[in-house]
Amino acid sequence: MKGKQGKSEITIDKGINDASPEDYDALFIPGGFSPDILRADDRFVSFSKAFMAAKKPVLAICHGPQLLITAETLNGRDVTGYKSIHVDLINAGGNLHDKEVVVCQNQLITSRQPDDIPAFVQESLRILG
Amino acid sequence: MKGKQGKSEITIDKGINDASPEDYDALFIPGGFSPDILRADDRFVSFSKAFMAAKKPVLAICHGPQLLITAETLNGRDVTGYKSIHVDLINAGGNLHDKEVVVCQNQLITSRQPDDIPAFVQESLRILG
Numbered sequence: 378m379k380g381k382q383g384k385s386e387i388t389i390d391k392g393i394n395d396a397s398p399e400d401y402d403a404l405f406i407p408g409g410f411s412p413d414i415l416r417a418d419d420r421f422v423s424f425s426k427a428f429m430a431a432k433k434p435v436l437a438i439c440h441g442p443q444l445l446i447t448a449e450t451l452n453g454r455d456v457t458g459y460k461s462i463h464v465d466l467i468n469a470g471g472n473l474h475d476k477e478v479v480v481c482q483n484q485l486i487t488s489r490q491p492d493d494i495p496a497f498v499q500e501s502l503r504i505l506g
Numbered sequence: 507m508k509g510k511q512g513k514s515e516i517t518i519d520k521g522i523n524d525a526s527p528e529d530y531d532a533l534f535i536p537g538g539f540s541p542d543i544l545r546a547d548d549r550f551v552s553f554s555k556a557f558m559a560a561k562k563p564v565l566a567i568c569h570g571p572q573l574l575i576t577a578e579t580l581n582g583r584d585v586t587g588y589k590s591i592h593v594d595l596i597n598a599g600g601n602l603h604d605k606e607v608v609v610c611q612n613q614l615i616t617s618r619q620p621d622d623i624p625a626f627v628q629e630s631l632r633i634l635g
Binding site for chain 2: 410417440443461465468
């Protein structure tokens with residue numbers, strides 16, 4: 378499929394109905410308004426919950442952490458996200474940090490916005506490496 | 507300005523910098539992804555907070571209640587909203603009801619989705635009448 382701006386193209390290997398969390402080592406949740414759609418669908422909520430429960434690396438940026446709120450996985454965790462969802466992250470029991478990247482228990486990596494991508498990628502590669 | 511689908515046109519009387527809550531009797535917060543943008547801007551958060559503090563009618567549908575979460579006005583209130591934000595409404599201290607329209611203290615009216623518009627309009631007209 379093509380990206381929203383038509384500039385990049387990506388091949389989707391598998392749909393959510395055919396994918397099992399056990400087959401993957403890490404989960405990346407991109408931002409934008411997509412997480413609002415994902416969190417309204419129990420299949421994606423369960424999928425993300427499985428990675429958090431298994432303590433596998435989860436990398437979420439911008440609105441990505443919204444999915445983790447619905448999965449009820451942020452209580453007591455250090456976290457950040459897009460400005461508009463800061464209050465939701467706090468209300469979900471997260472310890473909010475207004476920083477470009479937040480690493481929690483060397484497992485959960487979150488960032489706020491596109492400007493934070495270099496720091497987000499650096500920390501993500503570190504824990505995946 | 508024109509609507510997203512170009513079908514309808516609306517004249518904006520005033521921008522947020524020129525509008526005072528005291529000059530209005532009620533507030534309507536439409537849904538879609540607009541509330542995510544409004545809640546990231548303190549001017550809109552304060553504006554909505556003033557209506558809730560003054561107990562003036564506030565009518566919010568779909569994602570509209572997100573703005574009221576950021577304004578910290580939903581604790582202990584009966585409320586509904588779009589499916590994806592149900593968990594955020596509960597975490598904000600709201601009493602969530604999965605109903606087409608929820609009327610709280612004859613002041614706050616919320617609905618879940620476009621399907622609920624007839625019930626939403628009916629209750630809104632009732633308290634505005």
